[in-house]
Amino acid sequence: MTLSRAAAIAGIGATEFSKDSGRSELRLAAECVTHALADAGLVASDVDGLVSFTMDGTAEIALARELGIPELSFFSRVHYGGGAAAATVQQAAMAVATGIADVVVTYRAFNERSGQRFGRVSAAAAAQVNSSGVDNAFHYPMGIATPAATVAMVAQRYLHDYGATSEDFGRIAVVDRAHAATNPAAWFHGRPITLAEHQASRWVAEPLHLLDCCQESDGGVALVVTSAERARDLRHPPAVVAAAAQGSGPDQYVMTSYYRDDLAALPEMGVVGRQLWAQSGLGPSDVDVAVLYDHFTPYVLMQLEELGFCGRGEAKDFIAGDTLTLNGPLPLNPHGGQLGEAYIHGMNGIAEAVRQVRGTAVNQVRGVDAVVVTAGTGVPTSGLVLTRD
Amino acid sequence: MTTIEEAAAKIAAAGPCSPRLARDPVNQATVNTWIEAIGDANPVYRDPYFAASSVHKGLVAPPAMAQVWTMPGLRGARAGDDPMGAIITVLDEAGYSSIVATNCEQTYHRYLRPGERVAVTTELEGVAGPKRTALGEGWFVTTHMRWTVDGELVGEMLFRVLKYRPAAPEPPAPVLRPVISRDTEFFWAGLRAGELRIQRWGDTLRHPPGPMPPDGALDTTPDYLVASGRGTVYSYVVHHHPPVPGKRLPFVVALVELEEGVRVIGELLDAAPDEVRIGLPVVAAFVRVDDDLTLPAWKPLVSGEAGSNRPGHSRAVSELPPLRIDASTTFVVSTALATRDFQDVHHDRDAAVARGSQDIFLNILTDTGLVQRFVSEWAGPEAIIRSVKIRLGVPCYAGDTLTFTGRVLARDGAEVEVAVSATGKLGEHVTGTVALTLPAGAS
Numbered sequence: 132m133t134l135s136r137a138a139a140i141a142g143i144g145a146t147e148f149s150k151d152s153g154r155s156e157l158r159l160a161a162e163c164v165t166h167a168l169a170d171a172g173l174v175a176s177d178v179d180g181l182v183s184f185t186m187d188g189t190a191e192i193a194l195a196r197e198l199g200i201p202e203l204s205f206f207s208r209v210h211y212g213g214g215a216a217a218a219t220v221q222q223a224a225m226a227v228a229t230g231i232a233d234v235v236v237t238y239r240a241f242n243e244r245s246g247q248r249f250g251r252v253s254a255a256a257a258a259q260v261n262s263s264g265v266d267n268a269f270h271y272p273m274g275i276a277t278p279a280a281t282v283a284m285v286a287q288r289y290l291h292d293y294g295a296t297s298e299d300f301g302r303i304a305v306v307d308r309a310h311a312a313t314n315p316a317a318w319f320h321g322r323p324i325t326l327a328e329h330q331a332s333r334w335v336a337e338p339l340h341l342l343d344c345c346q347e348s349d350g351g352v353a354l355v356v357t358s359a360e361r362a363r364d365l366r367h368p369p370a371v372v373a374a375a376a377q378g379s380g381p382d383q384y385v386m387t388s389y390y391r392d393d394l395a396a397l398p399e400m401g402v403v404g405r406q407l408w409a410q411s412g413l414g415p416s417d418v419d420v421a422v423l424y425d426h427f428t429p430y431v432l433m434q435l436e437e438l439g440f441c442g443r444g445e446a447k448d449f450i451a452g453d454t455l456t457l458n459g460p461l462p463l464n465p466h467g468g469q470l471g472e473a474y475i476h477g478m479n480g481i482a483e484a485v486r487q488v489r490g491t492a493v494n495q496v497r498g499v500d501a502v503v504v505t506a507g508t509g510v511p512t513s514g515l516v517l518t519r520d
Numbered sequence: 521m522t523t524i525e526e527a528a529a530k531i532a533a534a535g536p537c538s539p540r541l542a543r544d545p546v547n548q549a550t551v552n553t554w555i556e557a558i559g560d561a562n563p564v565y566r567d568p569y570f571a572a573s574s575v576h577k578g579l580v581a582p583p584a585m586a587q588v589w590t591m592p593g594l595r596g597a598r599a600g601d602d603p604m605g606a607i608i609t610v611l612d613e614a615g616y617s618s619i620v621a622t623n624c625e626q627t628y629h630r631y632l633r634p635g636e637r638v639a640v641t642t643e644l645e646g647v648a649g650p651k652r653t654a655l656g657e658g659w660f661v662t663t664h665m666r667w668t669v670d671g672e673l674v675g676e677m678l679f680r681v682l683k684y685r686p687a688a689p690e691p692p693a694p695v696l697r698p699v700i701s702r703d704t705e706f707f708w709a710g711l712r713a714g715e716l717r718i719q720r721w722g723d724t725l726r727h728p729p730g731p732m733p734p735d736g737a738l739d740t741t742p743d744y745l746v747a748s749g750r751g752t753v754y755s756y757v758v759h760h761h762p763p764v765p766g767k768r769l770p771f772v773v774a775l776v777e778l779e780e781g782v783r784v785i786g787e788l789l790d791a792a793p794d795e796v797r798i799g800l801p802v803v804a805a806f807v808r809v810d811d812d813l814t815l816p817a818w819k820p821l822v823s824g825e826a827g828s829n830r831p832g833h834s835r836a837v838s839e840l841p842p843l844r845i846d847a848s849t850t851f852v853v854s855t856a857l858a859t860r861d862f863q864d865v866h867h868d869r870d871a872a873v874a875r876g877s878q879d880i881f882l883n884i885l886t887d888t889g890l891v892q893r894f895v896s897e898w899a900g901p902e903a904i905i906r907s908v909k910i911r912l913g914v915p916c917y918a919g920d921t922l923t924f925t926g927r928v929l930a931r932d933g934a935e936v937e938v939a940v941s942a943t944g945k946l947g948e949h950v951t952g953t954v955a956l957t958l959p960a961g962a963s
Contacts, residue, residue: 389783
């Protein structure tokens with residue numbers, strides 16, 4: 132039995148993306164799942180599996196109660212923050228492929244701007260009494276205490292090792308914001324930026340400017356996963372899960388893998404990429420759209436290298452010109468990414484990958500057969516290749 | 521809609537107030553006082569011979585003085601239809617009694633000449649709030665001022681202030697404390713004893729430490745080596761935002777490769793952010809927090825070793841020569857008066873302290889002037905300043921020293937955009953951008 136092409140994403144749903152949703156996270160979760168089921172043409176009683184992130188505040192049973200899902204035969208959580216995003220689909224696909232469940236919904240919903248803001252210092256993360264708390268003791272008290280700061284340490288070394296500049300990071304932000312500008316669902320709809328504006332934006336953690344950092348957002352996204360066979364009978368053409376992989380690398384930490392020989396790399400994404408290409412039988416040259424996790428711009432460059440779109444240190448040259456634009460050879464984040472649309476821990480990127488495969492995206496790329504989508508970087512992570520049936 | 525938003529909408533709907541004439545025409549005496557206080561030596565403002573043969577074909581006033589001419593003065597009162605007065609009253613009555621300027625974006629359509637008499641109108645653009653800020657809960661008020669001479673628009677300004685309800689001062693946040701396990705206790709005990717201890721399994725060093733040896737043998741136990749403390753910066757972060765418990769912004773954290781071969785993280789002390797570079801030699805320091813906790817830190821091995829080169833980071837952009845401003849009490853007072861700003865917090869220490877400040881502090885008109893001076897000194901006396909857009913950060917109290925740094929953001933022929941930042945003891949005081957036109961023939 133192989134996982135490749137056994138399952139498909141048959142439904143996607145989202146709330147609006149805002150800075151203050153005005154309702155509970157449980158309500159957001161229930162809304163996005165309701166929308167995803169309607170999109171698939173299914174009802175709550177069809178669902179027998181739920182998957183989310185360990186970080187999500189909504190328990191599967193609470194969601195099942197609110198939606199009237201009578202019985203669950205599969206429920207699972209994936210760890211490591213945004214690194215869980217694509218892995219929730221992998222969990223669902225494995226459950227479907229093995230007959231453990233028939234219809235699995237994966238979800239992520241939070242008030243990440245109006246509630247607990249991820250960009251701030253999390254005293255709770257520093258104080259947790261477990262192996263991660265012990266890990267965090269070696270950087271939180273010294274002042275590496277926010278996500279941006281953890282990334283800045285790696286980004287600084289990347290600039291040094293490969294002669295890249297802050298402007299190379301900025302080019303990612305400019306592309307994302309250009310795409311968000313024509314996406315009415317994006318928070319930054321109608322608000323593109325220039326490279327000069329990126330350069331003028333204030334420092335958050337050098338070498339990261341404010342515009343290198345994704346937004347803090349309120350909202351929720353849900354995905355309905357079922358067998359490819361069943362998906363063919365549903366409302367939309369299936370987005371087939373051609374590959375789904377997780378990855379953790381040598382000497383792995385959460386955001387602070389600072390003790391590896393090569394600091395300026397994301398080997399955990401290399402672990403994901405090698406599996407994606409092996410499972411799907413495809414390669415970087417077969418990819419029509421790349422939805423790459425963009426909480427911070429430097430890691431988009433490094434993902435292009437880890438996934439094999441270019442060689443180590445070559446991303447700054449690879450992205451030159453129109454490479455990442457909608458009509459370019461590798462359109463990046465046509466929805467605007469997490470810098471432009473919203474930061475929903477990577478789940479909105481998977482929804483965009485589904486729309487691109489269906490051909491229904493607002494910034495639709497022509498002739499899409501295969502989309503690669505990745506989850507949170509700097510942490511143990513995951514990825515998918517979605518294809519047309 | 522809240523009451524405040526309703527009131528603001530009503531005030532904004534009334535449009536600009538009627539034009540108010542400056543008390544005096546643009547005049548050399550006021551210009552001289554201003555350039556003396558700000559320290560701007562540009563001859564186009566004071567030397568009739570130089571000015572006559574310059575791009576201006578005669579004396580001009582510093583563009584950053586735009587607002588100075590129409591300041592109300594010591595005894596001035598706001599006009600009845602001034603929307604700023606109206607919205608301030610609304611916010612005062614709602615309990616938002618304190619005020620601080622946050623943004624000033626001036627655009628100069630042309631330079632002013634002696635003898636011209638400026639008029640100003642003010643329009644309320646809007647309010648945003650209530651916002652939680654570091655100063656307390658408040659509302660941002662944005663106004664748009666337009667300066668005219670005989671009906672001709674010569675300059676304009678977006679001005680934003682925060683009207684806030686002062687928050688009770690919070691005690692300094694304690695440091696984030698480490699979670700310590702049986703496997704890591706020796707490291708923290710070492711710091712308390714002034715030792716940087718690195719776990720050792722036979723010949724193999726390991727940091728951060730853990731419970732298992734490289735060969736997986738369950739019958740071996742580790743000891744530790746006391747590191748020399750010497751190493752080099754392998755990578756680093758200059759943290760500006762958000763605040764971190766126990767740290768003063770901005771601060772530098774360095775990942776240091778010890779000469780023994782392992783990497784250790786600590787705050788880098790006694791080094792200005794722009795002196796840090798990868799490869800900088802450092803030595804360990806020990807920061808005692810209390811009886812139970814000492815944190816590892818670093819200091820540059822030799823002072824002055826750092827240099828100002830920051831490879832891979834700013835190499836590709838043109839940097840402006842830095843400018844240091846000694847913001848003495850005299851400087852703060854003289855610039856406030858030279859900009860015709862008589863707010864007591866800029867000249868009366870007791871009044872400033874009573875309002876919650878630690879001393880008198882620099883006013884925003886001076887910041888605009890200093891930014892103009894800083895960029896002009898780099899661009900030359902005949903560069904034409906098109907706009908100065910600044911955002912205020914932490915205050916600059918009397919006795920501080922400001923360091924202005926800048927770099928070219930964009931250049932299109934003679935049109936240049938420059939990013940500017942001024943940093944003092946408390947952190948970033950001003951950031952902003954300046955648009956200017958370089959004189960013909962400049963490279």
